[in-house]
Amino acid sequence: xxxFSFDITFKDVHTNxxxxxxxxxxxxIETPAFIPVGTQASVKSLTSKEIQDVGTQMFFVNTYHMAxxxxxxxxxxxxxxHEFMQWKGPIIxxxxxxxxxxxxxxxxxxxxxxxxxxxxxGVQFRSHWDGSYHEFTPERSMEYQWSxxxxxxxxxxxxxxxxxxxxxxxxxxxxxxxxxxxxxxxHKELARERKAQDNPYQALYGSVQGSIYQDLRQESASFIASxxxxxxxxxxxxxxxSKEEMYTVLDWVVPRLPEEKxxxxxxxxxxxxxxxxxxxxxxxxxxxxxxxxxxxxxxxxRTHASEDRKGYIDINxxxxxxxxxxxDETCSCYTxxxxxxxxxxxxxxxxxxxxxxxxxxxxxxxIHHLVKQMKEAVQEGTLLELERSWLIL
Numbered sequence: 001x002x003x004f005s006f007d008i009t010f011k012d013v014h015t016n017x018x019x020x021x022x023x024x025x026x027x028x029i030e031t032p033a034f035i036p037v038g039t040q041a042s043v044k045s046l047t048s049k050e051i052q053d054v055g056t057q058m059f060f061v062n063t064y065h066m067a068x069x070x071x072x073x074x075x076x077x078x079x080x081x082h083e084f085m086q087w088k089g090p091i092i093x094x095x096x097x098x099x100x101x102x103x104x105x106x107x108x109x110x111x112x113x114x115x116x117x118x119x120x121x122g123v124q125f126r127s128h129w130d131g132s133y134h135e136f137t138p139e140r141s142m143e144y145q146w147s148x149x150x151x152x153x154x155x156x157x158x159x160x161x162x163x164x165x166x167x168x169x170x171x172x173x174x175x176x177x178x179x180x181x182x183x184x185x186x187h188k189e190l191a192r193e194r195k196a197q198d199n200p201y202q203a204l205y206g207s208v209q210g211s212i213y214q215d216l217r218q219e220s221a222s223f224i225a226s227x228x229x230x231x232x233x234x235x236x237x238x239x240x241x242s243k244e245e246m247y248t249v250l251d252w253v254v255p256r257l258p259e260e261k262x263x264x265x266x267x268x269x270x271x272x273x274x275x276x277x278x279x280x281x282x283x284x285x286x287x288x289x290x291x292x293x294x295x296x297x298x299x300x301x302r303t304h305a306s307e308d309r310k311g312y313i314d315i316n317x318x319x320x321x322x323x324x325x326x327x328d329e330t331c332s333c334y335t336x337x338x339x340x341x342x343x344x345x346x347x348x349x350x351x352x353x354x355x356x357x358x359x360x361x362x363x364x365x366x367i368h369h370l371v372k373q374m375k376e377a378v379q380e381g382t383l384l385e386l387e388r389s390w391l392i393l
Contacts, residue, residue: 004151004203004230006262006283010379016254016281017378022231022262024090024151025200026082029057031262032278032378034269034371035092035286036364040065041075041085043291043364045356048087054333054361055368058090058151060286063144064099067134068127072144080149092286093150095141095183095207096123097157098235098266118158118175138182146190146202154233154266155183157207162240169211176209177223184227203230205264211236212245214252221256231262234282238267246273250280271311271370275387278374290367294359297348300366301328302390311390315359320345333365334358 003025010019022029036043036051037060043051051059066075078084081091117124122137138156145153158175160168187204195201206224210216224232234253237246246268257263262283268274269287277285290300297316313320315327326336327344335344335358347355370390377386 015279031283064096092152095156142186205231290363335362
């Protein structure tokens with residue numbers, strides 16, 4: 001099997017955008033690439049073959065959810081994530097840190113002192129499913145991710161909410177740094193053990209934090225880069241800050257990252273955000289939005305005056321009841337080539353499960369096609385022109 005590596009194949013002369021290839025034991029990822037989120041080892045409503053057919057190269061699975069249900073031991077016993085879900089391509093897993101952040105938010109709302117407790121050692125919490133007690137540490141997160149068999153792991157981090165005070169953001173960042181160092185040490189130990197067992201290498205990305213504070217973000221970028229992990233993730237964005245603040249964070253962070261390492265932006269997937277990410281030199285990014293919007297009946301289109309300049313329409317609306325056009329006349333997905341807006345409208349109105357599937361196929365195909373256009377534009381030096389044409393709807 002191929003070891004993990006990253007090649008930059010082209011650089012844009014007008015922006016910091018670049019094209020590349022991430023090599024993993026389960027296949028290559030041509031970058032930039034959008035990564036769908038399969039929270040519980042499933043992109044909701046689609047089979048693994050359908051996920052591949054719509055253009056997905058790699059997708060994201062949540063370590064926290066795998067640990068809660070069905071459990072790391074069971075997934076390991078059944079051959080790891082790839083075998084368990086019958087996905088042959090690359091997989092990236094998170095550390096569990098973001099789910100702890102989400103639980104902490106719920107803790108604040110419900111005033112439940114037993115839900116989450118963050119210590120120097122790690123995080124103690126109760127499952128949101130059954131209230132059972134668990135503890136995540138940097139070492140345990142690494143052990144879980146190695147057992148799951150994902151191709152790329154994220155170091156255990158402490159994600160802050162927004163807004164957050166400077167003092168709290170600094171304390172969180174320092175936690176992240178100490179945990180990243182411990183994650184890296186345990187990762188290397190596990191890599192040596194697995195190599196001795198003739199198992200393929202699994203990569204580690206450090207995670208940059210620091211909220212919206214320039215000195216913290218720059219310090220975090222420099223520290224995570226110094227660990228010499230296989231790649232670097234940028235976390236703590238898309239948690240409530242404005243788009244301008246998120247883009248400014250990228251301005252601060254990216255110049256301090258090693259050019260030769262792949263960069264992943266966590267939790268970002270709106271059209272304007274993807275353009276900004278690619279212009280900043282981000283290689284991969286993940287988001288639940290395309291699939292979550294699909295399940296609510298919001299389907300992507302640039303034709304026929306998409307509503308509210310968002311790039312999608314709400315197929316639930318009555319005006320689509322007799323609309324015989326496809327969702328988007330330029331789309332080559334199975335849904336657009338086979339069904340009308342009227343049929344999709346009907347499925348959502350009567351709550352047929354097929355509605356989720358057809359809308360998800362469309363939204364994922366659509367977003368992968370857009371990223372393909374972005375890559376072609378980078379190659380041709382026309383990314384800025386493409387951005388203007390897409391964002392002026």
